[in-house]
Amino acid sequence: MSIVFACMDADTLGGIQQVTHTLAQGLAVRGHDVHVIGLHRAATPFRYVAEPRYRKHVVGRGPMGPEGRLARRAADRRLRAVFESVTPGFAVLTSPGVVTRLVPMLPRRLRPIGQYHGSYEHARGSWHLGSIRRHYPELDQAVFLSDDDAWLFSEHALLPNTWSVPNPLAAWPAKTSPLSNPRVLGVGRLEGVKRFDRLISAFARTGNPGWELHLLGDGAEESRLRAHAEREGVADRVVFRGRVPAAQMPAEYMNAAVLALTSEHEGLPVVLLEAAAHGVPAVAFDVSGGVRSTGPELVPAGDVRKFASALSDLMSSPDERRRLGAAARARAAAFRLDQVLDRWETLFAHMTR
Template sequence: MSVVFACVDADTLGGVQRVTHTLAQGLAGRGHEVHVIGLHRAATPFRYVDRPLYHHHVISRRPMESRGLLAGRRAGRRLRKLLGDIRPGYAVMTSPAVVARMAGLLPAAFRRIGQYHGSYDHARGCWHLGSIKRHYPGLDQAVFLSEDDARLFSEHALLPNAWALPNPLAHWPAELSALDAPRVLGVGRLEGVKRFDRLISAFARSGAPPPWELHLIGDGTELDRLREHARGEGVGDRVVFKGLVPSDRMPAEYLNASVLGLTSGHEGLPVVLLESAAHGVPSVAFDVSGGVRSAGSLLVPPGDVDAFAAALGGLVASREERRRLGAGARARAEAFRLDHVLDGWERLFAHIRR
């Protein structure tokens, strides 16, 4: 049977897309017929896999924001035709928006799986929870990123079909950080939801002395504002904005870091937290989801910048504590290795078949 992954767009630089291509390549490598479908063209496409073993399709050549009624109908017809040409199997719809649009178009022979890459707390703060309550109960399975979130959705969204499967690590590094470099690392889009302003403030208040620096990897609309914020916090000369870093150079960034900081307003299970842990780098994170709790080293109350600064300062001051927490992070990250997560997906497919 085939496996279809569908995203609103499949090629934007983002966590959902990255996880989708990692799973698609992994399952295709195990002999499954795998298709990745983007309902819309990405405005700035990013290539995740150099030699994909899976099929890749884009339904609408227009970005999501340019969609009109007529274009939507044409795209619906193209999607129906494509699905009719694919061997029946499992359709994994990666967000509430995809489930709402696509579930009714699937041929009856497809088993329908709805993913959610956020946390329950995030869903209940926006339209996602209402859409999940409306559209996910009728699916064959609803998949969440942690046991905590699956339980919360099961109880509060009355889902009879909740299941937990984490995001995978695409690679398992053999080399670990020595945790000697005076560097705190932040990775992600420089956008409001990632709240890098809080990470900059926490770094400034942590007491980290020179030559300690905060390196931020990513690009986005908040760059200029964050530069100004760093100057205002008195650390403008110690916050390094590195821009986008190709994926093949990211291991070097982790190996040259001693602490990872994660200050997002909400997260499901961020891959950056898993990657840093796999390299033996401890993290400080806001306790915003079951996924973060499953992988983070030190957790502080959401939004509490002073508590974050204190935790960060403690790690900056103690190499032994960094080593202790880094070893624990690496041990926990074992559960997220790609083969383990692929095993979980195949167990899910077998469960649905029964």
């Protein structure tokens, strides 16, 4: 069958894009005719798959932002040309913005699936929930990242068509971290929503000398975060590593003892899954059903004092790190790529009955 994934921007470094390309490659390897559409061109394209077995189409000629009528018409022509080349199947629309843009244009032979990569907690605090309420009931299926989120959207957005499929792990490591290197890992864009300032403050309060906090990612907040580390008295132990290529991330997990996640909101962070697969325990703010499903040590959202306490407990106890790391890896097995692909194919089969 044909499967089309459509993103606002398919090539920026981000969680939606990483998951989309991982699923596209996996389903293409299984023999499906898979296409990935980017409605806009990435300002800094990132290559997720070295040898893609699927076809990629970028229909917009500029980055996300205001789009003139002529540019929109040209993009729409390119979209229709892609749709005309695709045989019957499914269109996975990866965000509310993509749903509102593409549903009026989809041919009837492509059955629309509205995917949402955020949590219900995040959606209700933004325009997303209103858009989902208006547009997702008309789709053939609405897909969320966890059973908790699917239930919450079903109850509070009155969706009759919910389903849950988690994000996948692209690979399963053969080895796990020894958890002996005194390093806490924070991974993500250095932007406000990730709240690395809270992580730096929590790390400073742990009082565990000899440990370092490594932040992997780049972004506009770097200078402010460096100044914050200076004020907290840990500038010499907070290491800003910049963007790390995907191929080098397994080595980063192997050299870490704890992962820390302090985001204001998340859907189902792949970084939690990757760390767990490497046997690395995590501390995270309790911000979504997706975060809860991966089994980290949960802390009430925004509570830096409790986060510091949970982080310090893991930093101080090798036995506890090993126990929680082994449990995390066992739980992460449910997110292996083959199992997630099976769930997508089960969904497709359900829709065709």
